[in-house]
Amino acid sequence: MPTTDELVETVTALVEDAVTAPSMHNAQPWRFIHRAGTRSLALYGDPSRTLPAGDPEGRGLHLGCGAALFNLRVSAAHHGWDAAVELLPDPRDPWHLADVVLQEPDPVEPETPGPVLADLHPALPKRHTSRFPFSDERIPGEILDGLRGAALLEGCRLIVPGSWHSDAVLDLVRDAELFESADAALREEIASWTRTGRAGEGPATEGVPSYAFGPRQYGVTAPARDFDPERGLPGRISADFEERPQIALLGTLDDSPADWLRAGQAMERVLLQATLDGLSTSLMSQPLEWPELRALAREPGSLTGFVHMLFRFGYGPRGTRTPRRPVGEVLTVE
Incomplete structure (x- = not known):
């Protein structure tokens, strides 16, 4: 059983990967809450980072937060955890977008066939939006x-x-x-x-x-x-x-x-x-x-x-990394 400090260290690493996700205008409309001593992590939308003119319904905010949630799942798999996700767990709080519980993989159940989330982890630091010209080469x-x-x-x-x-x-x-x-x-x-x-x-x-x-x-x-x-x-x-x-x-x-x-x-x-x-x-x-x-x-x-x-x-330039807020600004440990 990991100690409280070890869990905080793991959660911090997961959030560092999560926030590499894209978001509309790079507004980074997410925040995470971890309850110390537990394996739980909550994802919230940040109402201070809404885009009233371009995203009045909040659809883009949810897309960006969903992308961050997926990155967190990839990072959890990379660190040897399964991530159990519940979307919109509190109907009274529309900003509470997801709860994640880290679980140890079942040693009895064989690994499911097909793509493995951990295999996507190397792409996290490489994925960048490219606003550069691409070649005319067709994609297979x-x-x-x-x-x-x-x-x-x-x-x-x-x-x-x-x-x-x-x-x-x-x-x-x-x-x-x-x-x-x-x-x-x-x-x-x-x-x-x-x-x-x-x-x-x-x-x-x-x-x-x-x-x-x-x-x-x-x-x-x-x-x-x-x-x-x-x-x-x-x-x-x-x-x-x-x-x-x-x-x-x-x-x-x-x-x-x-x-x-x-x-x-x-x-x-x-x-x-x-x-x-x-x-x-x-x-x-x-x-x-x-x-x-x-x-x-x-x-x-x-x-x-x-x-x-x-x-x-x-096929063309990958684009360049855009800035992200420090994890300390988006992760709260209670």
Whole structure:
């Protein structure tokens, strides 16, 4: 039986891995509570890190926290634990997103066949959002099949659209950019989460730093979000992006907060598997932030009733690590 100090040390290591997860504008909307002397860990959404303009329903917050929860599960497996998860354990507290109990693996039960969570651990420090051009090399079908399987393991579906559907989704991304340019509150919110080194900006441990913006795009083929639309960052280069971006849509049948948490876990599982497969990745939430566009993103007739995330996959620069808050700011030991 681990001592209290040993459990705190393990939990700290798990949270250090958990917070490498992506979140909308790198807002890092999570906090963890560990009760000393127990194997339990609670995940909460942080109401001070909501995005009222871009994420009024909190769907993006749940996706980010779900991704952090999945990373915690991967880290637990890496450290030799099973993580038993209960989603939304307290209906009276919607910010209480999950409870996790660390359990010793059953020595009697044989290991289940298929992918092992611990195998994804090496990808945690390597997964970065890339807003750089990818090559036109097509992704092999067996890799895409593996990514579909990764989503299914978390109860979600990954759709790789055909040409007409892909074109329609990319049109929605461009429509969202027009909506965004006309919404002063949304532009101000995004600007508040960018970090260019100017006076008066928020802490350097959060938000999207200028070195992660990537180059400006020639044309409008690539759907990477531009965090410097006013061209205020001096010396930023421009580049040609791939002519036909390779995208995928992650969705679920229903659209409840529990579905958002499951989708966040599936999103991270797909991203980690893609990283191990040698792919570069980026996330696109622009059209999903507008209800009138989100409804159009799904493929007619698909069993995926609600789309939660758009992925861009390809071969190219992996992107760079963006900052994270110290574990002491997101983990409370009681």
